[in-house]
Amino acid sequence: MKNLVIIGGGFAGFWSAMSAVRQARFLRKDSSLKITMISLDEYLSIRPRFYENKFKDMRVPLKKYLDPLGVVLDVAKVIRIDHKKKNIFTLGSNSQEEVLSFDGLILAAGSQLSRPSIPGFEHAFNVDTFGDAVLLANHLKELSDFRFPSAASRTFVVVGASFTGLEVITGLPERLRSFDLPDIQFNFILTDRSFSIAPEYSSEAREIISWQLEKEGIQFFAGEEVDSISPDHILFKSGKCIETRTIIWCGGLKANPLTSMFPIDRDCQGRLKVDQFLRIDGQKTIFAAGDVAQACVDDEGHTSVMSCQHAIPQGKFAGNNAVNALFDCNLIPYSQPRYVTCLDLGSEQALLTSGWGRFPKMTGISAKKLKTEIMSKWIIPEKDVEETVKISVPVILHNEG
Numbered sequence: 176m177k178n179l180v181i182i183g184g185g186f187a188g189f190w191s192a193m194s195a196v197r198q199a200r201f202l203r204k205d206s207s208l209k210i211t212m213i214s215l216d217e218y219l220s221i222r223p224r225f226y227e228n229k230f231k232d233m234r235v236p237l238k239k240y241l242d243p244l245g246v247v248l249d250v251a252k253v254i255r256i257d258h259k260k261k262n263i264f265t266l267g268s269n270s271q272e273e274v275l276s277f278d279g280l281i282l283a284a285g286s287q288l289s290r291p292s293i294p295g296f297e298h299a300f301n302v303d304t305f306g307d308a309v310l311l312a313n314h315l316k317e318l319s320d321f322r323f324p325s326a327a328s329r330t331f332v333v334v335g336a337s338f339t340g341l342e343v344i345t346g347l348p349e350r351l352r353s354f355d356l357p358d359i360q361f362n363f364i365l366t367d368r369s370f371s372i373a374p375e376y377s378s379e380a381r382e383i384i385s386w387q388l389e390k391e392g393i394q395f396f397a398g399e400e401v402d403s404i405s406p407d408h409i410l411f412k413s414g415k416c417i418e419t420r421t422i423i424w425c426g427g428l429k430a431n432p433l434t435s436m437f438p439i440d441r442d443c444q445g446r447l448k449v450d451q452f453l454r455i456d457g458q459k460t461i462f463a464a465g466d467v468a469q470a471c472v473d474d475e476g477h478t479s480v481m482s483c484q485h486a487i488p489q490g491k492f493a494g495n496n497a498v499n500a501l502f503d504c505n506l507i508p509y510s511q512p513r514y515v516t517c518l519d520l521g522s523e524q525a526l527l528t529s530g531w532g533r534f535p536k537m538t539g540i541s542a543k544k545l546k547t548e549i550m551s552k553w554i555i556p557e558k559d560v561e562e563t564v565k566i567s568v569p570v571i572l573h574n575e576g
């Protein structure tokens with residue numbers, strides 16, 4: 176019996192498990208393979224929806240899929256990996272350290288919010304985990320219960336003017352409108368140490384984003400580095416101070432620290448460089464997928480981005496290849512030349528871009544409908560378990576031209 180362990184029950188880990196089950200069946204090795212998933216909780220968290228206020232369907236129960244497929248779910252925290260001896264050390268709910276040995280491993284432990292050592296950082300909200308999203312929602316509800324009594328409680332500051340920060344700030348006006356307090360005027364401020372909004376986007380796309388910010392009355396404070404945060408204000412190094420009860424930190428993600436267990440190069444986000452089969456460099460049966468992996472996606476030198484768009488297909492390739500590696504079959508090279516982004520811009524507005532230059536392809540209501548469909552259908556597993564296994568085949572997504 177071979178042991179395949181998957182660390183992480185996010186998009187990459189979930190699809191690794193589905194694909195490993197499918198490929199083991201295909202090779203008629205399902206009775207010779209035990210698959211174990213270790214994850215911090217029992218859910219596939221739909222992280223891209225954590226800026227919304229609809230908590231229903233933001234988490235998919237993993238056991239619904241894993242139990243009928245015979246995949247063991249171990250709810251525990253991996254604290255160490257000994258890749259030479261092929262052992263994983265975990266801490267379970269009883270705080271007892273346990274050791275699990277493996278023949279094959281897929282590291283899919285995702286990413287976490289980058290937390291700079293800024294005085295008072297703990298007073299900032301964020302949308303990194305389900306718990307963080309609930310904290311923010313409860314805070315907004317509490318302010319609304321008191322009818323946003325002070326200027327500071329009516330002022331909302333989002334730090335970070337890239338993808339997540341933009342989705343958070345442009346979603347806030349509609350979120351606050353849902354409290355049905357039409358007489359109250361709110362202030363929305365987006366800040367960044369960079370001088371540009373969404374510098375990773377094309378200038379055409381940035382124009383659309385800026386237009387939407389203006390339409391929603393959102394101010395942009397550029398080139399502002401945060402000095403300190405307190406429960407009722409944010410201070411910038413320039414000396415500027417904003418009185419606010421709500422600071423939402425969207426300053427970027429970094430790869431899970433478990434990546435440091437491997438003595439190889441990591442990129443500036445802490446991701447492990449993987450080969451064309453998603454193997455961690457130098458390892459025959461150890462793979463990485465999703466936000467922990469930096470993978471080449473095409474022949475032009477582009478590498479994967481921390482996104483579901485890359486985590487889901489990488490999971491499918493990693494699961495397939497891990498099983499093939501364990502049973503001495505050929506591995507399939509991963510590539511994913513197609514690259515799109517769909518940025519939510521709040522009320523009836525979104526922006527679809529195509530290609531690595533992130534040029535606008537669609538805006539307005541049709542883009543918003545597409546965004547809603549992506550969030551509520553495309554990235555959510557099929558309801559039927561066997562159907563989910565069926566669509567876990569690795570497929571290369573090409574550009575549409």
Ligand SMILES: Cc1cc2nc3c(=O)[nH]c(=O)nc-3n(C[C@H](O)[C@H](O)[C@H](O)COP(=O)(O)OP(=O)(O)OC[C@H]3O[C@@H](n4cnc5c(N)ncnc54)[C@H](O)[C@@H]3O)c2cc1C
Binds near residue numbers: 219284302339482486
């Ligand atoms: C607010 C927000 C908005 C986003 N919007 C988009 C978007 O619009 N489009 C898009 O494509 N992407 C978006 N993303 C990014 C996307 O959510 C991630 O790229 C994606 O979740 C990565 O999947 P993953 O499986 O690699 O990691 P994750 O989803 O982070 O899953 C990691 C898993 O590992 C487990 N884990 C972590 N540490 C341990 C440990 N020590 N031991 C055991 N288990 C562990 C966790 O419990 C979790 O199950 C967004 C992210 C955020 C936070």
